[in-house]
Amino acid sequence: MPTGDVARRQPRVRAVRLRIGRGTLVLPPLGIVLLVLVGPIVVLTLYSVNLRTNIPGTPTAFSSANWKDFLTGHGNPFRARFFYSMKITLLVSVAVTAAAYPLAYYLAFVARRFRYTLLLVLIAPFFTSYLLRIVAWSDIVLNNNGVVNQSLWALHLRAHGNGVGWLLYSNFSIFLVLFYAWIPFVCLPIFAVLENMDRQLTEAAADLGASRFKAFWTVTFPLSLPGVIAAFVFVLIPTTGEFIAPLYVGGPNNQLFGNEIQSFFGDSPDWNYGAVLAIALIAVVLVLMLVFGRFLNTDLRTQRSGR
């Protein structure tokens, strides 16, 4: 028989053991995260302050010159490109989220037993590679001999051979391709929240005399906001560093900040300056995640109880 003192201690020992057990399970993924996420960020940071270089034989010594040039340099084109990219990113994120909402609403409240079939149809493009889908937009749909121009010519809406110039290699094409690429992805979190919503709340609103719009605006929409914000973040974060779509469907004036970074590590290698741009972008993404992360609460019960 354990003494009273030991008996008091035993559950605590078990709890500690359990905690250690859980901690052990976390270690492998944590190790991978440190290795493939934190590690490269540390290395990039070293490049950004010139403590490492990709050019053999170049002396390395701490220097903040690249940072100073990027952050405060007069008329720095990369900084300007960053603000341009953020503008495009915000525009795409707002538009995609706004467009995904009615789609998710339809799936959750109107499609009824077909909703999962329709959801599958919606995410079907994910079965094809992202790159292939972009190339398809560029080469099959939007280019001068593409489906859109061919249709306009066939319908005699434009003279044959005279294609719409802004369809490809423009802000429009980047917007369109990103919109297409993200909308199924963005629809999912909104759908998940709407699907789990307590329908009795809208019924109660109706019983209390609210019109359908008022019930939506005062009950459904506020309750779906966590999903909306999650959807917005899901598109905002990856679009901030996007470079594939602008590379294939953007013109010289429509390249995004991600393309600048890619270029510094590829065609015109200057990893030191590229690292400055990359770290700056990572910092912005982290801030965005911190800002929006606090709204990412998909537990509707918590919301209702005001916790």
Add this chain to the structure above:
Amino acid sequence: MIAPADAAGWELAWNKKYSGKVSLWNGASTNFEIAALKLGYPNMDILSSNQLENAKQALIEQKPLNKLYWGSEYSQEQPNFKSGEVWVTYCWQDSLVSMTKAGLKCAFMTPSQGRLSWICGFMLGANTKNYYHAHAYVESYIHHLAAAQMTNLFYYGNSNATVTAADVQNKVLVKALDLGNPRAVTTPPNHLQSWTPNRAALELAWQEVQAA
């Protein structure tokens, strides 16, 4: 589409008449060489700081006229030219054959400032194991039949002087590129691309052009 009088020199890429129908290659050194020649700097690969800055400004001025800076010859440059998306493009030797086969009326321009030409070669690393195989490889590469085949399949000129114009099947290309003339790439009107001493500054300048 392009008035012959406009296709007199590299300034064609700066001609606002063809705005949105021009496509330069997404390559730092080549675009600075083009800008240098347009600005009248025949030493196109050895630019002073001022000349580099002027070339950068010229490329920034030219940038809005571009439909795209193409990155891939086969998925961007040639399809865009064939579809009519682009009318004026920087290109390599096989584009003429490809466009002619597609039935397009087109030609290489002979700019008043001169064309660009280049030579590619092999490099053998100091620590290469079995290095003697490299010699056998190069020997086979420059064999008369292999060299003639390379010109006929890929339309490259080559360093084997025994390959003459008679060995090249595409006579349009023979005429356009003066194939069979072993000095074609090194004598006027061609400017042979060479090493750039201020490469890092040029690369950064090109990045600035792209970001501008």
